[in-house]
Amino acid sequence: MIDMDRPELGALLTRLLREVTRREQPLLDRAGLPMWDYVILSALSGGDASTQAELSAATGRDKTRLIENLDRLERRGLVTRTPDPADRRNRIVSLTADGRRVRRRCHAAIHAMEEELLAGLSPSERAAFEHALVRLVNDHDS
Amino acid sequence: MIDMDRPELGALLTRLLREVTRREQPLLDRAGLPMWDYVILSALSGGDASTQAELSAATGRDKTRLIENLDRLERRGLVTRTPDPADRRNRIVSLTADGRRVRRRCHAAIHAMEEELLAGLSPSERAAFEHALVRLVNDHDS
DNA sequence: TATTGTTATACTCTATAACTATA
DNA sequence: TATAGTTATAGAGTATAACAATA
Numbered sequence: 001m002i003d004m005d006r007p008e009l010g011a012l013l014t015r016l017l018r019e020v021t022r023r024e025q026p027l028l029d030r031a032g033l034p035m036w037d038y039v040i041l042s043a044l045s046g047g048d049a050s051t052q053a054e055l056s057a058a059t060g061r062d063k064t065r066l067i068e069n070l071d072r073l074e075r076r077g078l079v080t081r082t083p084d085p086a087d088r089r090n091r092i093v094s095l096t097a098d099g100r101r102v103r104r105r106c107h108a109a110i111h112a113m114e115e116e117l118l119a120g121l122s123p124s125e126r127a128a129f130e131h132a133l134v135r136l137v138n139d140h141d142s
Numbered sequence: 143m144i145d146m147d148r149p150e151l152g153a154l155l156t157r158l159l160r161e162v163t164r165r166e167q168p169l170l171d172r173a174g175l176p177m178w179d180y181v182i183l184s185a186l187s188g189g190d191a192s193t194q195a196e197l198s199a200a201t202g203r204d205k206t207r208l209i210e211n212l213d214r215l216e217r218r219g220l221v222t223r224t225p226d227p228a229d230r231r232n233r234i235v236s237l238t239a240d241g242r243r244v245r246r247r248c249h250a251a252i253h254a255m256e257e258e259l260l261a262g263l264s265p266s267e268r269a270a271f272e273h274a275l276v277r278l279v280n281d282h283d284s
Numbered sequence: 285t286a287t288t289g290t291t292a293t294a295c296t297c298t299a300t301a302a303c304t305a306t307a
Numbered sequence: 308t309a310t311a312g313t314t315a316t317a318g319a320g321t322a323t324a325a326c327a328a329t330a
Contacts, residue, residue, distance in 0.1 A: 062322075065320085065322090088329060088330085089329045
């Protein structure tokens, strides 16, 4: 009985993600943004969350570790934290105009990097890949 | 100028990898294998490396952290370390018959899990996805 | 009593440098 | 001198639990 040993999904995804991260790092460094800070800006930009608890769930960042990111982002004037009038335990996190600008610039740079990374795929291959990736992520949104 | 904000590759890959890992963990726990131990067994099984330095490069595991994994695997009788006669600084790492068995059993369980994870894709979607993934990883083997 | 945000503590992981034995 | 493997140590990242404010 021969084991074909097709490479595992975990191994493939790990390698590809490592490469994406490697290329992304200098782009974020240029903006002075730690990776998690950028992830948080992106989640806010996408409207995925308003309170810190929602932000934690949306990004997968532990709520206790989220705080140092928000502290730094707030200090830099990229986000604001304001108490929710409806339930004053909550704090609504919002992007400032500056935060939106910084995030958009980073996103553009990252988008260009991704174009380059995917350039080896034919248009149809690429469409199929991205479509399947989005499908899988949405199907299994833990 | 409207920013379409297509989700980024990094975010998508992170989420999917998180889900794969979450499903893989109990399978490895059942075999008593820490994640890295399994990665190392797999690399050896694939013939990607023979010395520890090569193993480190093949898996992306730091050479100093590799050692505790090899110590444990050797203690359990799943791998052997023997000095290379040609250059006695090197140590050749090999799978034992037991190591091969353990690794094959885990691989089978993980393979079944992946089948389930990908079940939502049509056969053509799935083929396209896997093909593109392998292409991208091979193209950018850092 | 339960929940949001926060702080403190302990634990794990990781990176660095130093050591040995070979070459 | 340089390299493979090993060990030790310090720093960063992480998880847990406890706390204050609010419901």
